[in-house]
Amino acid sequence: MISALRWLALEVKDIDHASAFYRERLALDTVRESESEVVLSAGETDLVLRRPSAIPRGGLHTHYALSIPASEYDDWYEQLAGSFDLDEHTFGSARSLYFYDPDGNCVELGESDGEESGVHGMFEVVLEVEELARAESFYTDLGMEIVDQGSERRRTRLAADGFALELWEPHLGLADARGGVHVDLGVAVGDPKATLDAVVESVRSVERLDDGIRVRDPDGHFVTFVEG
Numbered sequence: 589m590i591s592a593l594r595w596l597a598l599e600v601k602d603i604d605h606a607s608a609f610y611r612e613r614l615a616l617d618t619v620r621e622s623e624s625e626v627v628l629s630a631g632e633t634d635l636v637l638r639r640p641s642a643i644p645r646g647g648l649h650t651h652y653a654l655s656i657p658a659s660e661y662d663d664w665y666e667q668l669a670g671s672f673d674l675d676e677h678t679f680g681s682a683r684s685l686y687f688y689d690p691d692g693n694c695v696e697l698g699e700s701d702g703e704e705s706g707v708h709g710m711f712e713v714v715l716e717v718e719e720l721a722r723a724e725s726f727y728t729d730l731g732m733e734i735v736d737q738g739s740e741r742r743r744t745r746l747a748a749d750g751f752a753l754e755l756w757e758p759h760l761g762l763a764d765a766r767g768g769v770h771v772d773l774g775v776a777v778g779d780p781k782a783t784l785d786a787v788v789e790s791v792r793s794v795e796r797l798d799d800g801i802r803v804r805d806p807d808g809h810f811v812t813f814v815e816g
């Protein structure tokens with residue numbers, strides 16, 4: 589059912605400071621801005637920086653991953669190493685570097701095969717969950733596929749077209765990253781109403797919007813189904 593990640597919202601204390609960080613450090617373009625939020629572009633996914641003034645809030649201490657071309661990885665590392673305590677890990681043949689934004693979110697830049705210069709997508713978001721089995725059931729009902737699990741089952745990785753969700757029971761991951769709490773995501777689906785029907789028995793709330801249907805998952809994360 590889920591075909592793309594449309595947005596990830598992060599809660600920030602100082603919207604000017606936070607947006608300057610992403611514009612200057614990661615060269616993200618501005619989509620739109622207001623007094624309460626700034627929306628930046630990471631490929632087809634919007635990164636929303638939001639003051640905590642309404643519900644849904646943005647996610648706190650959220651770990652997420654952005655795609656950069658492999659040909660530029662060394663340049664990104666050199667550019668960021670002077671200002672951040674970078675943590676680097678390799679997954680198969682792909683390298684990723686980790687660092688933190690001003691609000692304590694763990695940002696990962698991972699190599700991809702894409703040829704587009706700069707940050708050109710968001711390929712992973714980590715959610716903190718209370719019970720893995722319950723969270724796995726919810727997201728597999730949305731059509732995501734389990735592709736990896738931790739040896740002690742403290743984490744599960746699920747994939748849809750082009751991106752992944754990691755579900756973590758509370759713990760510190762690579763680079764001392766944590767799963768996000770009260771995260772706000774937007775996902776593209778073929779039919780928002782049919783998607784709601786697949787999980788309606790397990791959601792905590794439902795809100796019908798002009799452009800989609802917003803639900804709250806069993807762990808309090810907001811997921812909005814938009815047609816696409």
